[in-house]
Amino acid sequence: MTLEKLLQSTGWTLIEPCDANPDVSGVFIGDLLSYVMGKGQPGQVWITMQSHPNVIAVAALKEFAAVILIDDILLDPQAAEHAQANGIPVIRSPLDAYASAKVLANLGL
Amino acid sequence: MTIHHFDVAALDYEKAGQVSSQIKKMVKEYGFDPITVRRIAVATYEAEINLIIHSHGGRVTVNYEAPWLYLIIKDIGPGIPDLEKAMRPGWSTASKEAQAMGFGAGLGLTNIQKNSDTFHLTSDPSGTTLELGFKKHTEESA
Numbered sequence: 585m586t587l588e589k590l591l592q593s594t595g596w597t598l599i600e601p602c603d604a605n606p607d608v609s610g611v612f613i614g615d616l617l618s619y620v621m622g623k624g625q626p627g628q629v630w631i632t633m634q635s636h637p638n639v640i641a642v643a644a645l646k647e648f649a650a651v652i653l654i655d656d657i658l659l660d661p662q663a664a665e666h667a668q669a670n671g672i673p674v675i676r677s678p679l680d681a682y683a684s685a686k687v688l689a690n691l692g693l
Numbered sequence: 694m695t696i697h698h699f700d701v702a703a704l705d706y707e708k709a710g711q712v713s714s715q716i717k718k719m720v721k722e723y724g725f726d727p728i729t730v731r732r733i734a735v736a737t738y739e740a741e742i743n744l745i746i747h748s749h750g751g752r753v754t755v756n757y758e759a760p761w762l763y764l765i766i767k768d769i770g771p772g773i774p775d776l777e778k779a780m781r782p783g784w785s786t787a788s789k790e791a792q793a794m795g796f797g798a799g800l801g802l803t804n805i806q807k808n809s810d811t812f813h814l815t816s817d818p819s820g821t822t823l824e825l826g827f828k829k830h831t832e833e834s835a
Contacts, residue, residue, distance in 0.1 A: 616798035617742075621735050622807070634795045641710025645717060645734040662707065670714075 585691065587649055587673060590629070593691050596652070599659055600667040600674035606649040611688050613681055617642050624648065629688070631681050635659050640666035640674075650674065654681050699753040701744040706794060709745050712753055713738040716764075723757055725829050732808040733762065733827050739801040740766040740823055746791040747773075748821065760829040765822065773816040780806070780814075 588605045591598055609627030614620040615634050624630060626647035632639060635657050643651050650673040653659060659667070659674055667674050677684040697719070699712040717734040725733065737753070744751040744766065751768030773779045780802050787797025806812045811826035 615795050616800070617795040618739060618798040618800035618804055621738060622800055622804040626731065632795075636794050637707060638709050638794060638796075641714065642738070645710065645713055645731075645738050647731070 585693065587629075590650075590688070590691065590693075591675065594677070594687055596678075597676045598673060599653075599676050600664055600672070602668070602671045602673045604671055604673070606673075608649045608693060611685060611693050612648075613685060621646065629675075629693075631677075631684050631688075633657055633681070635663060637663040637666045639663060640670055640672050643672045644670040648672070652677050652684060654679060654684050695755075695757045697755045699755075701741055701751055701753060703745065703748055703750045705745055706791075709742055710738060712741045716753070716755055719755065720762060720827075723759075723762070723829070725762070725827070729827060729830060733764075736805045736808045736825055736827075737764060739804045740764070740825075742796060743801050744768055746787050746796050751820070760831065762827045762829065764825040764827075766825075767822045768820050770818055770820050772818040773814075773821055776814060776816060 585608050586605050590608055608629050612624045612628045613631040615632050624646045627649050629650045629652050630648045631652045633654050635653055640663050652675045654677050656678050713734055716737045720730050720733050748768035749770050754765040756763040778784050782803045783799040785797040785799035791797050809825040810828050813824040815822050
């Protein structure tokens with residue numbers, strides 16, 4: 585599934601747009617950065633409640649398809665700048681992590 | 694042989710990831726395969742974070758001697774009191790401030806060891822030195 589299709593299907597908001605429309609290979613959930621660094625896989629969307637600039641650094645290094653911030657959490661302004669500079673899409677979900685994951689699972693991810 | 698140095702300041706959370714990002718770009722240019730590039734990126738990121746949250750500051754040195762990439766991460770203290778505990782997954786001495794940002798999972802050194810081909814860690818109160826090696830896979834060796 586492409587990121588564009590994921591956005592259409594979920595209705596979630598793309599808060600940091602980027603030109604890329606990467607394929608989404610799966611989903612990873614985690615708020616501890618070393619856990620995410622150790623276990624995440626390229627192409628996954630990453631569900632997290634962390635919104636500081638380091639999230640973007642991790643997403644870029646891990647080559648995630650996008651970051652999904654849960655519970656309508658606002659993105660730190662500096663993180664937004666980093667997201668634009670690194671071409672990392674950031675999506676906002678109004679749901680908690682579990683409910684967000686269920687939506688994505690129902691889409692076949 | 695190509696050598697590069699990157700200084701990392703203590704508690705500079707805002708810049709965390711910049712050195713790893715530069716090294717990732719560099720090793721891509723050296724022609725490392727994508728999987729090894731990601732392993733180097735994970736190890737470098739964790740080492741950079743360790744310098745920021747645990748040390749008084751330090752330096753990452755990248756030394757490329759084909760087919761090996763060597764990373765030397767050296768800080769100026771305060772040292773790791775118990776290396777055995779530090780290597781234990783889940784054990785962390787990170788500050789509350791660091792933990793609030795998602796650091797301090799106690800997985801940093803484990804991630805570094807898992808992602809490197811050679812791993813050597815020494816520490817005393819004057820500083821910690823981590824030496825890592827990553828072998829570039831050629832088509833014949835892949």
